[in-house]
Amino acid sequence: MTSVPPRPPGPRDPGDAWVVAETGERYWGRFGAAGLLAFDPERGVLLQHRVGWSHHGGTWALPGGALHEGEGPLLGAIRESQEEAGVPDGAVVPRFTHVYDVGVWRYTTVVADVAEPFEPVISDPESLELAWVAPGDIDDLPLHPGFAAAWPLLRSQLAVRPAVLIDAANVVGSVPDGWWRDREGAAVRLRDRIASLASTGLPAEALSLVGEWWFPGFELVVEGVARGVHGADGVRVVAADGSGDDALVRRAASDAEDGLRVTAVTSDRELRGRLEGVGARVVGTRWLLDLLG
CATH class of the missing domain: 3.40.50 (Rossmann fold)
Known part of the structure; x- marks a missing residue:
């Protein structure tokens, strides 16, 4: 089994904990997790290159993370994207959500359209870089396994309004x-x-x-x-x-x-x-x- 590196020291929310399935697989977020797929027709999808010490470090994924206790996935995805990528208030408008559910844990992807163009800013230690990537180029990157599994369906819905x-x-x-x-x-x-x-x-x-x-x-x-x-x-x-x-x-x-x-x-x-x-x-x-x- 791939070892899971520890989180860096700092203030912890009750949701910042691993959930362990009966199979031994571990998922980050006691109350589930959520991420933001911000889509700009001109520039593509906002992706985060994950730092090496993180789970599946070195891969590309969406800005996101553990939900806080009592927090809905829509608010959680926006909060995490603001913390990790500096997404401004009101910059994106939600279009749909997609859920990956393993019973003991759920990850919600919030797909949102960019209403006000912005440049992402690395605002926490979990990112090596942030970039807008054209949908056709995403498959060429080393993707986080969870995002790689969801991406074909997510991509197929980007044209649906x-x-x-x-x-x-x-x-x-x-x-x-x-x-x-x-x-x-x-x-x-x-x-x-x-x-x-x-x-x-x-x-x-x-x-x-x-x-x-x-x-x-x-x-x-x-x-x-x-x-x-x-x-x-x-x-x-x-x-x-x-x-x-x-x-x-x-x-x-x-x-x-x-x-x-x-x-x-x-x-x-x-x-x-x-x-x-x-x-x-x-x-x-x-x-x-x-x-x-």
Whole structure:
């Protein structure tokens, strides 16, 4: 068995400990671990060349490490990337997560898009160097075994960008809660619930995608008296100039042309056919209502 070198001295979090499987394999992080795959279409993936004393030293992997007690993998991956690579606040936007689970231990890869370009900075002793590497060149590097195993799937999903397009009038009208007395207020309440959903993400199976959780873009198409509703964090509101159905079809076609994988939400049968005709996957309003809880 390959020996595991000790961690360097310094303050320790309760999560900084090895988990030992029944097979004798050891995994770093009492509460699991997480890493960040920051992807910049122009520069590639941010990788860390691991220092020799670390586990699998000399290999290339993602900035990451042990989760703190009570810390979620999304926050943990961002914190670790900031500690190890100086990733600035707000520089990346999560797109999806992938989990490697061995029962006694889980490693979560958070795949995120670079929203604000930045230069990484070596900010702890675990890195020999940090570099942006084009996806096509990553296989040429000596990779950490865990990252090497996950990389083919992760790479296959880098081109997948989901979007959820919502027929606001149809969703609001599907629940007899008095929406007809205040259509604009009902649209605002729906927008706010979707904004909350956008912050937590969707399970991969809800979007027919691989991985664990995805963070799609949400677009809410409003019409009539609800046209005054504005967007919110994670939710773009599109005000239809005329027919809401026509606006939905135009948005779906435009998103598809931009390379987005569109899931459209409506229970209108005629509209469903039109949306499918421009390449959208269409689900009924119950799909969204169940996710909203």
